[in-house]
Amino acid sequence: GYILGLPGDTPQSIRRDIEIVQRELAVDLLEFTMLTPLPGSEDHKTLHEQGIWMEPDLNAYDLETATVAHPRMSREQWQSAYADAWNWYYSDEHVERLLKRNAALGVKTLRVWRSLVQIYGAANYEGVHPQQCGYFRRKSRTERRPELPREPMLAFYAGHISSTIVKYARFGLYALKTWRIRNRVEKDPASKFYTDLAITPVIDAEDEALEMFDLNESSRAAVAKARRQAHGRKVRENLTAP
Template sequence: KWRSHGALTCAGYILGFPGDTKQSILRDIAIIQRELPVDILEFFFLTPLPGSEDHKKLYTRGVPMDPDMNNYDLEHACTAHPIMSKATWEQVYRDAWKRYYTDEHVETVLRRGLASGLNLRKIIDPMTIFSGASRIEGVHPLQYGYVRRKVRSQRRHGMPVVNPIAFYPWRAFDFTVVALGWLRLFLRYRKIMKRVMATPDAQSYMDDALRPPAPETADHLVELYAQAIPHTHGAPVRKHAVAG
């Protein structure tokens, strides 16, 4: 019903829960792509934010955490993971954006949108930004801005100011590479959108994410996590009454 009103689905995926591995994360992304009618998916690191219970517990146990508060922005690994190395965790984060926003899945999301009566430009514009911000600009989409300002004299404390002879040629090259990357992505996604819109039977498109679930079936994410949800990181603990 909500899609018939033009609603867009945006979801967040936190990477780095204690049981997460590279294989389990990539498997779950594939299930999301196949079975859930999610349009925009964004990824975050599980982060012990200062002031949170997670941060307090890690501090009390003496677990090393990143001393730089600038990195507690949900897009940096700020402490160790029990299974993955920091390098693996960071690589999985980068791979997650690439794995979800493939050209094939972008086309699938657009086909679902067209079949649901959504305005495709309402989908393709945020998909372009969420797909490109991390891969082209190296920042999370929520920190992205059109034509990012990089001022030579504005540096964090302790970082040297770059010589203008070195900075400005680099900045011109950096701006050109980034602009070309966005242009290629923009044109490629518009080409996909035009192909979807030109499909004769687009309104009748159907897949597992759009198909109404049968009473006797459950999606794979539920099957995988139904028993584990009560025991996941941060889940509330049920208190049982003690008989007097």
């Protein structure tokens, strides 16, 4: 999971960070959520005591909606960045990169392709988080809140069927496009020997040169600690060597 909306986040920094993840981390599937002060949590209590604006409608606290004032983004910018993040990460270029990485590591690309289609389709075509949706979403006319009127049968099913056809036509086109990318990767003999920064083995603390470790003081401190630990291991190895 990847949480969007940390205090230092902006639309630009979110996109930059996603690009770093694409280049430098061997992560296949990424699911995005919004930083949310869930009612009843310590965060929600603290923000309430500080007088920070929070969404009064508790139905919005679904981890997909901006529910609290952000210091560097408007609600619209934050919500837009969340929607864009799925497209930034699951770009055609990165989908091909993911499939090549898995082909090189001996992982079945069909399994990766299925997950890519489900996650991207849920977020972009169903409009819900992938954990709330599979390949097909079933709706029931009778499952509504008690205070809401029941929708007429004809209107409900006509609307549901038509929207489903449109959504799954788009779903199918995306599946076909990415299937062609997968076929291209599978047919390319060079895919078995593909390598990039993310799947290059790391030795000791050599990874301190990665961009993600030079973004702020915390990341630089983590690198310094890793370097000290690597040095300590080498010293111990030298002392115990015959």
